[in-house]
Amino acid sequence: MGTALIYDEEMTKYKLLWVDPACKIEVPERLTVSYEALKNSGLADRCVSVPVREATDEDILLVHSEEYLEAVKKTPYMTLEDLKEFTLQYGDVYFHPNIYHCAKLAAGASLQLVDSVMTGKVRNGMALVRPPGHHSMRSAASGFCVFNNVAIAAQYAKLKHGVKRVLIVDWDVHHGQGVQYSFEDDPGVLYFSWHRYEHQKFWPQLRESDYDNVGKEKGEGFNINVPWNKVGMKNSDYLSVFCHMLLPVAYEFNPDLVLVCAGFDSAIGDPEGEMCASPDIFAHLTHLLMNLAGGKVCAVLEGGYNLTSLPQSVCQTVHTLLGDPAPRPANLDGPCESALESLHCSRSAHRKYWSCLKHAAEHPSSDVSTKRLKLAEEEEKVENGEEKEKAEEEVWPEPPKRVTAPVRTALVLPDGVSCPDRCKLFSSSKDPVIVNKLRENFPRDAADSDALTTLSSLVALVEKMEKNEICNGLALVQDVSMAMTCVVQHAAIALSNRVLVVCVGDVLVPAHYKEDGTILLVHFSNKEEEQKSKYHIPVCLKKGCSDVSGFMQAVLGLLLPLGYEYDPSLVLLARTPDSGLCDGAWQQLTGLLQGLAQGHTLVLLQEGERAYVGPTASSLLGEAAPSVGKIKAPLLEDVESMEGLRTRLQVDWKLLQTTAPETG
Ligand code: X5A
Numbered sequence: 324m325g326t327a328l329i330y331d332e333e334m335t336k337y338k339l340l341w342v343d344p345a346c347k348i349e350v351p352e353r354l355t356v357s358y359e360a361l362k363n364s365g366l367a368d369r370c371v372s373v374p375v376r377e378a379t380d381e382d383i384l385l386v387h388s389e390e391y392l393e394a395v396k397k398t399p400y401m402t403l404e405d406l407k408e409f410t411l412q413y414g415d416v417y418f419h420p421n422i423y424h425c426a427k428l429a430a431g432a433s434l435q436l437v438d439s440v441m442t443g444k445v446r447n448g449m450a451l452v453r454p455p456g457h458h459s460m461r462s463a464a465s466g467f468c469v470f471n472n473v474a475i476a477a478q479y480a481k482l483k484h485g486v487k488r489v490l491i492v493d494w495d496v497h498h499g500q501g502v503q504y505s506f507e508d509d510p511g512v513l514y515f516s517w518h519r520y521e522h523q524k525f526w527p528q529l530r531e532s533d534y535d536n537v538g539k540e541k542g543e544g545f546n547i548n549v550p551w552n553k554v555g556m557k558n559s560d561y562l563s564v565f566c567h568m569l570l571p572v573a574y575e576f577n578p579d580l581v582l583v584c585a586g587f588d589s590a591i592g593d594p595e596g597e598m599c600a601s602p603d604i605f606a607h608l609t610h611l612l613m614n615l616a617g618g619k620v621c622a623v624l625e626g627g628y629n630l631t632s633l634p635q636s637v638c639q640t641v642h643t644l645l646g647d648p649a650p651r652p653a654n655l656d657g658p659c660e661s662a663l664e665s666l667h668c669s670r671s672a673h674r675k676y677w678s679c680l681k682h683a684a685e686h687p688s689s690d691v692s693t694k695r696l697k698l699a700e701e702e703e704k705v706e707n708g709e710e711k712e713k714a715e716e717e718v719w720p721e722p723p724k725r726v727t728a729p730v731r732t733a734l735v736l737p738d739g740v741s742c743p744d745r746c747k748l749f750s751s752s753k754d755p756v757i758v759n760k761l762r763e764n765f766p767r768d769a770a771d772s773d774a775l776t777t778l779s780s781l782v783a784l785v786e787k788m789e790k791n792e793i794c795n796g797l798a799l800v801q802d803v804s805m806a807m808t809c810v811v812q813h814a815a816i817a818l819s820n821r822v823l824v825v826c827v828g829d830v831l832v833p834a835h836y837k838e839d840g841t842i843l844l845v846h847f848s849n850k851e852e853e854q855k856s857k858y859h860i861p862v863c864l865k866k867g868c869s870d871v872s873g874f875m876q877a878v879l880g881l882l883l884p885l886g887y888e889y890d891p892s893l894v895l896l897a898r899t900p901d902s903g904l905c906d907g908a909w910q911q912l913t914g915l916l917q918g919l920a921q922g923h924t925l926v927l928l929q930e931g932e933r934a935y936v937g938p939t940a941s942s943l944l945g946e947a948a949p950s951v952g953k954i955k956a957p958l959l960e961d962v963e964s965m966e967g968l969r970t971r972l973q974v975d976w977k978l979l980q981t982t983a984p985e986t987g
Pocket residue numbers: 345415455456457458466467468495497526586588595625626627
């Protein structure tokens with residue numbers, strides 16, 4: 324199943340016809356450079372090209388008023404003077420004789436994307452559109468937006484495809500107030516937005532863009548705002564909000580469809596956003612959403628005004644939608660204080676609605692508005708002292724070329740176990756050097772010729788992953804603990820890589836693990852175990868991994884941030900038969916971990932676990948994990964012990980922080 328790409332040159336055929344400094348950045352080249360980059364990198368050819376269509380009146384009226392639609396309908400016939408005047412009633416937007424046509428195509432493209440994904444024609448996709456949509460309201464254009472493409476798509480998905488729950492992730496740097504207004508009282512649509520806010524000083528300067536706007540009536544709790552009160556937010560800030568806010572809530576919400584307001588003005592170099600996240604962060608944001616809703620992710624372009632970082636970010640997104648492993652994210656040195664303050668506030672505001680946040684720290688400031696003013700004043704003082712650099716003049720390295728390994732998934736299986744489709748059965752002729760090494764280190768197993776064959780194949784497999792000849796692998800072994808020790812020794816010591824070892828169930832953790840940072844071990848089980856160093860992290864769940872909600876919470880809030888900050892070059896994932904973990908959660912884990920180490924994951928399963936070969940291989944091949952269903956509240960004591968663990972660990976692991984230092 325493929326990735327849809329929806330684009331039509333027609334949407335480049337309108338532009339600003341007069342002088343307006345607020346609008347001059349919204350140019351046709353935004354679309355042409357993005358599409359060119361997709362073509363030049365060969366990505367466009369790998370996508371299923373789906374034609375646009377015009378949204379009908381009926382479609383548009385799902386979100387907009389008849390009066391507004393009728394007014395916009397007249398714009399193609401207006402004179403320049405009329406257009407200027409028509410524009411004046413709205414904020415930061417312009418009209419053009421052809422914009423109505425383009426706006427119908429932009430909304431229609433989003434609907435074509437939803438249709439393609441919902442009918443199973445493709446797994447996911449992206450629509451490159453102009454004008455953007457997320458600022459436009461029921462009866463008003465705003466912020467370069469005419470019709471609210473994503474809001475229309477969400478309503479349409481509910482109506483035409485019977486979708487019950489839609490998650491809208493708005494990673495554009497502006498608040499999509501139009502989307503918020505559309506679904507404020509709707510518990511069927513969960514809207515998440517982070518946005519430059521600066522204590523309400525940044526456009527659109529709305530009180531209701533703050534974190535305490537959580538939705539209304541039945542929709543209370545289904546609107547999540549994370550306001551950025553400073554510019555310069557980085558990869559760490561974005562990832563920590565995903566791990567500690569969006570993802571836990573999204574998994575609890577359990578959407579049937581994910582729509583992304585994919586604005587790239589949140590990337591470095593953008594004159595509007597003035598943020599510092601690198602274009603490859605969008606590979607990770609995309610990847611982290613791709614195991615929700617069975618992989619049904621529709622990204623629709625919103626903002627993005629730096630003509631260098633925009634196409635780079637678009638390519639990163641499409642690469643990931645196509646299933647290519649994400650590049651290793653650089654410089655994850657932890658979130659800044661201001662981001663933590665925002666995260667703390669949003670989590671606190673949502674604790675009463677989501678069981679995954681029940682234990683989030685309460686934010687002490689009860690008098691929100693006084694605090695806001697005070698902070699705004701303080702920050703103004705700081706800013707006035709400094710020379711401001713232009714965001715456009717920022718330079719950053721081009722994202723590394725994403726080379727796909729010739730073999731995606733290699734399997735080491737005992738005789739008689741059949742190899743799933745699209746995987747490659749792997750065995751190596753015994754390399755005498757390796758065999759001798761193994762004989763030295765594992766004299767007991769070396770006596771067993773089968774075990775020796777398996778171990779030497781594993782070592783060879785790890786070497787091929789290191790050379791990127793193979794992306795990931797799966798092995799059925801007699802003794803998971805033994806195989807793990809062997810692989811870790813080879814990868815970490817012989818190849819001097821950093822290895823993230825994730826164990827699920829009662830795996831014997833070898834005693835001779837060095838605690839020097841070459842290995843980070845995260846062990847999920849139901850046994851209390853002593854934490855020996857910052858590189859040895861036992862996660863104890865009362866009912867073990869059979870408690871899906873507790874397990875997912877630990878994966879999202881502990882394992883992922885740890886993994887991202889550690890930045891391994893290999894992930895070794897092992898499970899034992901007694902782990903109690905269900906298929907769905909296991910596939911989620913396998914899928915999510917592939918965001919690390921450029922997708923280099925080696926999975927070890929005990930020989931008896933043949934039934935897991937199929938589902939594991941499917942995750943390794945990049946297929947979306949099935950949804951784990953509606954998850955109930957995790958056990959109170961598990962949540963408490965996890966919070967305790969996180970608090971202890973956050974001294975060493977900055978991405979585990981969820982509160983700002985002075986208020987925490
Ligand atoms: C879609 C989008 C930005 C409007 C900025 C107005 N709009 N100052 O990014």
